[in-house]
Amino acid sequence: MLKSLKLLAIAAVAALVPLTASAQNGPLRLEITEGVIEPLPFALPQFIAENGAATDVAADITRVIAADLRGTGLFRQIPQDAYISSVTNFSSPVQYADWQAINAQALITGSVESRGDGTIVVRFRLFDVFSEAPLGEGLQFSGSADSWRRMAHTVADQVYERITGETGYFDTxxxxxxxxxxxxxxxxxxxxxxxxxxxxxxxxxxxxxxxxxxxxxxxxxxxxxxxxxxxxxxxxxxxxxxxxxxxxxxxxxxxxxxxxxxxxxxxxxxxxxxxxxxxxxxxxxxxxxxxxxxxxxxxxxxxxxxxxxxxxxxxxxxxxxxxxxxxxxxxxxxxxxxxxxxxxxxxxxxxxxxxxxxxxxxxxxxxxxxxxxxxxxxxxxxxxxxxxxxxxxxxxxxxxxxxxxxxxxxxxxxxxxxxxxxxxxxxxxxxxxxxxxxxxxxx
Amino acid sequence: MTPILTTRFAARAALVAAALSLAACSQGGFGGDDAIELRGGGAGSGAASDPSSPAYFNSVVGDRVLFEVDQSTLTAAARATLDAQARWLLDNPEYSALIEGHADEQGTREYNLALGARRASAVRDYLVTQGVPDSRLRTISYGKERPLEICSEEACYRQNRRAVTVISAGPGV
Known part of the structure; x- marks a missing residue:
């Protein structure tokens, strides 16, 4: 029998903290009961690294979120080289027209901060581009840097849930x-x-x-x-x-x-x-x-x-x-x-x-x-x-x-x-x- | 020489030939480690010429019976083999047997486990009716986990739908 596993002792994704109080649901909704033939296009600019130490993990998290969403067959990722806006600050206002122009229906933005104690903080927001409104609250997670995949899956679960109304299944x-x-x-x-x-x-x-x-x-x-x-x-x-x-x-x-x-x-x-x-x-x-x-x-x-x-x-x-x-x-x-x-x-x-x-x-x-x-x-x-x-x-x-x-x-x-x-x-x-x-x- | 022995030796030439042709295509045979070693001795080895040896049991008596698709009913050919297995076990009380039940890959895993158990038990029950004490016989199912032949055609499947009687030293439990 093997020993030593951090397996499900994966440091739990510690805190889910709402970033804003504006919990409104826009009209963006994907009904998946009968299967989706035309995947919903989304834009996912690379998550912003709040400090140099977070550069790699920000890229990794962005990649896993995208893979989760694409893998459902329900969503289509618009390539990053098509983006008109560049997102350099997590708090900047969204330029909806730039995302409408490339027909992104959903926009996911986020940031990652690496702390000295081996933890990272991930923040994300989801926007309904054509309603020009956030879809649900922004969220902040913190956890062990080792659990970055789980944090990425948790972001993807949130996006999936807000758009489909179904419970996610990526953090499994x-x-x-x-x-x-x-x-x-x-x-x-x-x-x-x-x-x-x-x-x-x-x-x-x-x-x-x-x-x-x-x-x-x-x-x-x-x-x-x-x-x-x-x-x-x-x-x-x-x-x-x-x-x-x-x-x-x-x-x-x-x-x-x-x-x-x-x-x-x-x-x-x-x-x-x-x-x-x-x-x-x-x-x-x-x-x-x-x-x-x-x-x-x-x-x-x-x-x-x-x-x-x-x-x-x-x-x-x-x-x-x-x-x-x-x-x-x-x-x-x-x-x-x-x-x-x-x-x-x-x-x-x-x-x-x-x-x-x-x-x-x-x-x-x-x-x-x-x-x-x-x-x-x-x-x-x-x-x-x-x-x-x-x-x-x-x-x-x-x-x-x-x-x-x-x-x-x-x-x-x-x-x-x-x-x-x-x-x-x-x-x-x-x-x-x-x-x-x-x-x-x-x- | 008793009539029983005469019968055995008369049948032997044909059985050895059959066993050799089987051995040629059944190197993946799955029994206990003992069984593989014994089979490795080969039908033509000195051990197999000793009618009280497990090698003789494996190659001359015949250590396995085959089943129809999804069935555990013993065919006439299977019963003839098991009659000979029973006689050997009665003649050699210092041995016990583990009967392995197997299925081909054309079935779901857990159902095939149950099917393999059913086949092994059919063999055990038949040997008991022929007088072999139940205490010398054990069964195990491998379902579809240990195919003998690995092609995905009926020619292989029919060899995999089997129950193999693996002889080991000791009078059983």
Whole structure:
């Protein structure tokens, strides 16, 4: 097990201080429910370095804010060489006509000050160019210089939220499986990264196969499956200390896997295999009480809580093929919701509660899709040789998943797509990567 | 020479040939480290000529059975192999077995883990019906994590949908 991680001990972005009292919302608004075909153009002059020591970090922060916004597919950055105005003072009045002339609908300005004690102060403002008004208050953050990426993501989250009305998702992390080696002898390590692939940190070494991790709703724990004891079983890791322990004492020969937290983080739902039969169980982490939720001779696995904690969606092959079912969180009768042709697995309830994401397998192709919680309005977002294992951004607007290529040199990578099926992107990981699971918003 | 041994040796030539052709394309075989070493001995080695050796079990008796897509039902060919495995285990009580269940890559990860467990258990249950004490048999699933063949075609997939009986010294638990 690896030690030493500043991981989520990232110095918290300390203070969010409103710079002005003029909290007004202009008419600039991006409705993203049906996906955006024409991205909104924004101008982002390089953040002003208030002192020489802040020059590099000001440039870095500007670059990450721009990448966050562009990466959504909802925004288009107007190149800096097209700008008429130059912003040299954070407090100077905005020359709206200069930004209107290049058709910038949103203008983001900011400054960075480096203090001697290893902290930096970031200030930013957002303007609705055509309404000639600020969009929300200016904000000031201070924090450790090491956490500059988080400060950039926080600015981008603010911009995204003010323009779309949706919660942002840039200040988040993703736990995933890093893979190395040939296809028939893969080495796998538990790792975390920022949502954009930066700051990768390994949480386990490659001695034991590890699979399908999930963050706790608070982001402080990770639950996953490991072959560390020889038999696949569920482990619970404390993120701050990078120490893990088996979830509970399981009789030898029984396999436990497919763990997910309840929305309040006090319970874990998982699969337990006994004598070749796999069913779903619930474990109360405080009391250690285990409750069996399904009792069928078929395979029941891949459970996922509804965000209100009242129901669990899961997959079962009780009908003869993998299909998706919903039951009460206390178990009992389940209702099949997948209705199309093909096989359906890995259901994941959206944090908004409105959709269930899934993997669909049909005709030798794999798809990531979404459906309403009653199985209606099924929509396939992707198609490839092998797509599987969706995970939701905390705002329920973007999905990450594993895409594996075919053949002897086939390799897995992490991709993201928005729930309209647009903006498919590969997440830049340092090597082969699979089984992503998104953290909550860290703020 | 007992009739059982006669039968075994009669079948041996063809089985060795089959095992050799299998070995040629299955270097990525996944068992315990013991199993890989034993297989490394090769079907033609001295060890494999000893009917009480694990090498003989692996190459002559046959250490694996294959499954249809998404199935854990034992085929007639699989049952014949398992009959021979059961006889070997009964003849050699100083060994125990770990049965590894595997799936091909055409499935989701966690479902395939469960499917591999189902396959391993089908083999274990069959060996028990043939008289092998349950205490000498353990199971583990690797799902789709350890393919034997790495192409993305049915020719490989059919070799990957397998349960492998890995012999180790010791009378079991």
């Amino acid at each position: 992390r993703v736990v995933f499986i890093h893979e190395e080696g040939p296809k028939n002898a893969r080495l796998k390590r538990l790792a975390v990264m920022d949502y954009d692939g930066a700051n990768v940190q390994f949480l386990t070494d490659s001695r034991s196969l590890v699979l399908a991790p999930r963050f706790s709703p608070q982001g402080d724990r990770i639950i996953y499956t490991s072959y560390e004891s020889g038999t696949p079983r569920v482990y619970l890791m404390d993120v701050a200390t990078v120490t893990s322990r088996p979830l509970e004492a399981i009789p030898a020969g029984n396999m436990t896997f497919s763990p997910r937290f309840s929305p309040d983080g006090t319970q874990v739902v998982f699969s337990l295999e006994d004598g070749g039969n796999t069913d779903i169980y619930l474990l109360d982490l405080a009391t250690g009480t285990r409750t069996r939720l399904t009792s069928a001779p078929s395979i029941e696995t891949a459970p996922s809580f509804s965000p209100d904690g009242s129901r669990i969606v899961f997959e079962s092959d009780r009908s003869g093929t993998q299909q998706i079912y919903v039951m009460n969180a206390s178990g009992g009768e389940a209702t099949r919701i997948s209705q199309g042709s093909g096989r359906y697995g890995t259901p994941v309830w959206s944090p908004r509660g409105d959709y269930i994401a899934f993997t669909k397998q049909e005709g030798g192709r794999f798809h990531i899709g979404v459906m309403r919680t009653n199985g209606s309005e099924e929509r396939l977002l992707t198609s490839s040789f092998l797509d599987e294992g969706p995970t939701w951004a905390p705002n329920g607007r973007v999905i990450m998943f594993t895409r594996e290529t075919a053949g002897a040199n086939g390799a897995p990578a992490v991709y993201s797509v928005d729930i309209s099926g647009r903006n498919l992107q590969r997440v830049a990981t340092p090597g082969m990567a699979s089984d992503p699971a998104w953290s909550p918003l860290l703020r």
